[in-house]
Amino acid sequence: MTERPKLQVAVVMRREKIDNRWQPWRWVLDAVVPQEDRFGAEPRLLREDAGEALWLHPGFEVELFRDDAEGYYLNASSPAPCWFVLWRMEETPTVADEPIARPAIVTLSYHDAGRWLDAQETVENVPAPPEVVALMREFVEAHYVPEPKRRKRPESFKPLQDRFGNPVSVSTDKVRGGGGHG
Template identity: 70%
Template sequence: MRRERLDNRWQPWRWILEDVVPQEAGFGTEARLMRRDDDAEQWLHPGFTVELFRDDAEGYYLNATTDHPCWFVLWRMDEPREGEEPFARPAAVSLSYHDAGRWLDAQETVEQVPAPPEVIEWLRAYVEEHHIVEPKRRKRPESFKRLEDRFGNPASVTTEKKFGGGGHE
């Protein structure tokens, strides 16, 4: 994550996603400051695992077939302790469009960065093996649907009167 200085009196800093990099043994397990100058800070947040699941093959397919496959990162601002600045902390990393969509629907902060070629290759191989294209089903016109009452029971429509004033004399 990168914290950048802004030329703005209401918000002097902003956080943005810098990159997603492969885990290395030397990273440790805690967030750590990598670089700091007057205009920016760069933080490393190690320890995230990206797993692919068969039931989300469609979400990976949507990412793998775009012009620019990417990582999706959900991140949140920690509540600052007294005397401290707010701190951005990633919460999840994914390659699935469906994950990103669910997070956005929940009004979370989600950013994306391009995935490197070796990750794209891995993702596409997984999609090739596990994604099944669902045939599009033709939707029946509403006029052909059977009538049901609000409880799901069959209903019918008639023009005959069941009760009240009978016929004409």
Template identity: 70%
Template sequence: MSERPTTEVAVLMRRERIDNRWQPWRWSLADVVPHEPAFGAEPRQLRKDEREEQWLFPGFSVELFRDDVEGYHLNLVSPAPCWFVMWRMDEDTGTNIPLARPVAVSLSYHDAGRWLDAQETVEQVPAAPAVLEGLRAFVDANYQPEPKRRKRPDSFRSLQDRFGNPASVSTGKMRGGAGGESHG
């Protein structure tokens, strides 16, 4: 059994001031970068000024699964292949500032779709060429498109009336005129 390809990454989140009296700050995904040992294991603030904060969330493992190769393929053939990051607001940070915490990172369209279907917050950022090169190699080695099934022409289907009963079509000439008129 072969080992699954795994990439260690860190997520950068940005908190920026916006001109809105109801919501003065907005969180967004800034980037997904290769993990480095110097990042450590705990989230930390990298930068803060009056307009913006940037936070680093290290330690995400992104594994490639053969049973999700179609999701990776869909990402690769999209106009802008990307990382998908699901994140949630953490109100219980011990401060009066809620923190946007990444929960999961993926390269699969299927993962992103499931997260969105579950009403999660999902954002995307472009994936680096080296990441896409590795993903493409995995997809090329494992993706088998489903064979297209030939659609049977409608002329071979049995006819049914609106109630689902067998119906027939006559190609013979109709007798009588339209609307029941008779010519005498």
């Protein structure tokens, strides 16, 4: 594998009715599917009824990078390997005068997903199909090198420091007299 693997995918977002007087609808990630030429380049409504609507967002490229092999390893070795999708609400275009969910990035890396979550982004996941998991595992086997475990020094051998990082000493001498309250 000398070239970086690239997968062309599309994201399906679902708008579903919920029983809430402040928010009658919510958006959730429905699926990540292989890109097809017939999808075109623009988001489009696939299906809609009184309870839900499915929107297809084509044109995402998922590329595997050597320097993120650990992120793919964490995903591939998990009990349920998955796609991670970062998505945001977009005011325009709208659906029935409501903002629409717009996927921004698709990845297979736990590290990417973790950074996005730390940044307070909306990230959801759906299971990755076996052929994608196999590709990810092959990439991990070729490029992931676990960091050697470093021995942690016992706490009892670490030098004592105050909250500013200055060395401190501890005395077992008993202080008498309460410090001059005379």
